[in-house]
Amino acid sequence: MRMNGRRGPDSHIKKVLQVLLWSVSMCIVGILLSFAVSLDGDRFLNLMQTYSAQWKSVNNELESVKAIEAQIMQMREDLIQLRRKLLPKGLSMPNFALESQGARVVHADPSEQYRSRSQPPFLTFLGIPILYTVYTPRTAIQGHTRLLVPGQCWCFAGQQGELFISLSQPVIVSHVTLGHISRENSLNGLIHSAPQHFSVSGFLSEDGVGTHLGTFEYDSEAEPFQTFELPSPKQTYRYVKLQILDNWGHQEYTCVYSFKVHGTIKQYSYTKYIENCLP
Structure with a gap:
């Protein structure tokens, strides 16, 4: 004890x-x-x-x-x-117009694909064409990399068209990238169907008034992917409209192989986010 x-x-x-x-x-x-x-x-x-x-x-x-x-x-x-x-500059920056990450085509004009008479059918029955391969405007935002296959593009009749895109998320747009096959990949060594002049506009909403972000020229003698810098990126946009003004001389149709939108996501503070959520 x-x-x-x-x-x-x-x-x-x-x-x-x-x-x-x-x-x-x-x-x-x-x-x-x-x-x-x-x-x-x-x-x-x-x-x-x-x-x-x-x-x-x-x-x-x-x-x-x-x-x-x-x-x-x-x-x-x-x-x-x-x-x-x-690598081309457009391939080393985030792409906010990528379908696999949530971007989508809201509408396109013209909406129908131009089909050449020489285009071979995808499916025939007793020599009669039944189905043709269709490349919709979505083709332009499906994330093509360095390899562009001739014919696999958004092809529309005439020289003017537009593509209205909902981005994967709101972004301060700083660059856009337009892609077309090179002369080396063309059967006749010409790319007259490539866009020449085009403009880009930003929208806060689908039905809102757009803001002109810049007008650019695609060089038919340069690389397939060409990136263009916007003059003064400041505003955040949820939608972007690509407007093709003319092409390099083809009278029947114009081809857009790839379109990318680059930029940065605006950083919101947590307190401001809470304040915006409160009634």
Whole structure:
């Protein structure tokens, strides 16, 4: 029975025994080490020297691995920078007119695809054409990359047309990218059906009044994907209208292979968001 928080004699005895056991163990270890050194001191020294050399070798290997890792990271960064320089600018920026991320075509004019008489049918029965491959205005916002296949485009009759797009989310539009096949990919070496002059407008709502963002010219002698910078991007827009004003000389139809909208998302503060939600 303990009185006033004092420990009994058993605890002191156990503590003394533990100290004695630890002291005896250390003495035995010291005796064994001394015996090993005195018995074969040269062998023991050689073993320690070998161990020290191996440890230094391991450290050197670790330093080499760290150096190689740093070189790999630097090479990776250089490759990323090189990729950004080699890729067209429009392919290295976020695309807010991408159908797979939520963008959609609200309406297009003309809405029907132009079909050439020379276009082969997709399906025939007893030599009679039944179905033709249809490329709707949605083709222009389906995320074509560097490879544009001749004929796989939004093709409309005449030289003028427009595409009204709901973006994946409201964005401050800074650039737009227009794509068409190059002369090298054309069967006759001509791309007269490519748009020449076009304009871009931004809308806050589907039925609202648009704001003219810029008029540009697509260069038929340049790269297939051409990116154009807007003069002064400030306003956030939910909708964008692409208006084709003319093409490079084709009287029957115009082809739009790809259209991309680039920009930045406006950052709203949490307090303002709460204030706007409150009645």
